[in-house]
Amino acid sequence: MSIDLSREAKSEQMKNVSAYIDKVLSLIEKEEVTTEEAAWITKETVDGFRENVNPGFLSYRKTVTKDSQFAAVEWSDTGSCFKDVNGKEYIDCLGGFGIYNVGHRNPKVVKAVTDQLKRQALHSQDLLDPLRAMLAKILADITPGDLKYSFFSNSGTESVEAALKLAKMYSDRTTFISTTRAFHGKSLGALSGTAKGMFRKPFLPLIPGFRHVPFGDIDMMRKTFEICSSVGEDVAAVILEPIQGEGGIILPPEGYLKQVRELCDQYGALLIFDEVQTGMGRTGKMFAAELYDVVPDIICLAKAFGGGVMPAGAVVAKEEVFKSWFPNPFMHTTTFGGNPLACAAAIATIGVLIEENLPERAAVVGEYFLKELKEAAKGHEDKVLEIRGQGLMIGIEFHKDEIGYDVSKGMFDNGVLVAGTLINSKTIRIEPALTISYEEVDQVVSIFKKVLSQVEA
Numbered sequence: 001m002s003i004d005l006s007r008e009a010k011s012e013q014m015k016n017v018s019a020y021i022d023k024v025l026s027l028i029e030k031e032e033v034t035t036e037e038a039a040w041i042t043k044e045t046v047d048g049f050r051e052n053v054n055p056g057f058l059s060y061r062k063t064v065t066k067d068s069q070f071a072a073v074e075w076s077d078t079g080s081c082f083k084d085v086n087g088k089e090y091i092d093c094l095g096g097f098g099i100y101n102v103g104h105r106n107p108k109v110v111k112a113v114t115d116q117l118k119r120q121a122l123h124s125q126d127l128l129d130p131l132r133a134m135l136a137k138i139l140a141d142i143t144p145g146d147l148k149y150s151f152f153s154n155s156g157t158e159s160v161e162a163a164l165k166l167a168k169m170y171s172d173r174t175t176f177i178s179t180t181r182a183f184h185g186k187s188l189g190a191l192s193g194t195a196k197g198m199f200r201k202p203f204l205p206l207i208p209g210f211r212h213v214p215f216g217d218i219d220m221m222r223k224t225f226e227i228c229s230s231v232g233e234d235v236a237a238v239i240l241e242p243i244q245g246e247g248g249i250i251l252p253p254e255g256y257l258k259q260v261r262e263l264c265d266q267y268g269a270l271l272i273f274d275e276v277q278t279g280m281g282r283t284g285k286m287f288a289a290e291l292y293d294v295v296p297d298i299i300c301l302a303k304a305f306g307g308g309v310m311p312a313g314a315v316v317a318k319e320e321v322f323k324s325w326f327p328n329p330f331m332h333t334t335t336f337g338g339n340p341l342a343c344a345a346a347i348a349t350i351g352v353l354i355e356e357n358l359p360e361r362a363a364v365v366g367e368y369f370l371k372e373l374k375e376a377a378k379g380h381e382d383k384v385l386e387i388r389g390q391g392l393m394i395g396i397e398f399h400k401d402e403i404g405y406d407v408s409k410g411m412f413d414n415g416v417l418v419a420g421t422l423i424n425s426k427t428i429r430i431e432p433a434l435t436i437s438y439e440e441v442d443q444v445v446s447i448f449k450k451v452l453s454q455v456e457a
């Protein structure tokens with residue numbers, strides 16, 4: 001807005017803003033929009049991204065969608081699917097990078113949030129808010145081992161940030177070991193643990209004391225511990241994803257996580273599992289830690305934690321560690337973290353995961369999905385390098401980035417959304433709702449097979 005507008009011009013402008021707001025609110029209110037309204041929404045969205053959000057998104061979207069479809073604008077969602085504003089339906093295999101574990105707008109989660117909303121949305125910040133206590137108790141019950149105390153955040157990045165600060169406070173040490181291909185978020189602290197150079201370089205130096213070792217290489221991990229100890233830079237914590245997500249669905253080698261746990265114990269370092277993506281049933285267990293029978297000292301949660309309805313995250317830690325924050329609970333705080341709507345969503349989400357046995361469903365459907373994808377890729381070894389996964393966290397790795405792009409584009413054109421990894425399509429990710437039906441899985445596989453035969457090696 002120009003600053004030298006006359007008083008009259010300003011008031012005229014505010015009138016226009018008001019009319020625009022009324023129009024937008026009237027559209028939000030509607031269940032269905034007309035063809036003209038859809039065209040208006042599409043134009044406003046593309047213009048708005050170009051002029052006021054970031055035009056970079058438009059060229060980026062063009063690379064993962066086909067021709068004119070770069071203006072695909074989403075409007076509604078339910079179950080395993082979402083619809084664009086023109087009413088075209090897509091099976092969502094990107095799943096918001098793993099946020100829709102209980103499906104899009106799961107009715108039980110929506111009900112809990114709207115019921116809570118009718119009574120109180122956010123908390124006073126001073127009285128004791130009940131849902132935070134109840135959710136923390138539930139988490140203590142469902143997380144592995146003796147994880148007991150919870151701090152609530154609004155995102156995965158914030159959960160990682162809290163975990164790093166807690167580890168520093170507890171240990172009075174400042175060295176962290178992270179892994180190559182790791183993704184822990186993009187705030188300055190979390191980014192220090194993240195591995196991708198492109199995202200880190202412009203912001204160096206980050207938090208001092210971070211060392212990256214190859215994920216899965218226990219010898220390098222051991223040597224790094226030895227070196228850190230010998231030069232007097234004792235390790236506060238190792239932070240890693242039990243299964244790397246953004247890095248390309250990388251499974252840990254047999255026994256790796258147990259060996260990391262042993263090294264941490266040997267050197268008095270904490271083990272932080274970033275389960276922002278692997279948690280809440282995604283890998284076939286409620287938490288990936290259970291798959292490998294390892295109990296971390298701190299676990300980071302977010303993404304699916306809010307049931308695909310509310311932004312919500314948490315760190316859960318052992319009492320011995322968390323008690324560093326007992327004397328002054330204001331050492332690390334956030335206004336919105338653990339708000340009543342987020343807690344209502346998380347409580348209902350955990351309820352659905354347990355009642356509907358969704359972790360187990362992820363294991364069974366995931367195994368079927370993986371088998372069918374491998375079958376569909378037979379004869380295309382010149383294009384597909386490997387298909388791997390655990391539960392409903394599946395990665396398809398191609399020989400080249402370009403093949404991945406073409407496959408993603410082709411699948412989108414046929415009504416299936418899949419994800420690249422780290423703005424790279426060499427590996428595409430499949431992370432649908434854990435409630436996805438076998439019919440939908442079959443549909444995705446047959447589209448994958450068709451598209452695979454159409455793209456060039």
Ligand SMILES: *Cc1c(COP(=O)(O)O)cnc(C)c1O
Nearest residue numbers: 155156157183184185245276277
């Ligand atoms: C997505 C992700 C994060 C960051 O979470 P945000 O909610 O985007 O801040 C951190 N760690 C892992 C493993 C993730 O997948």
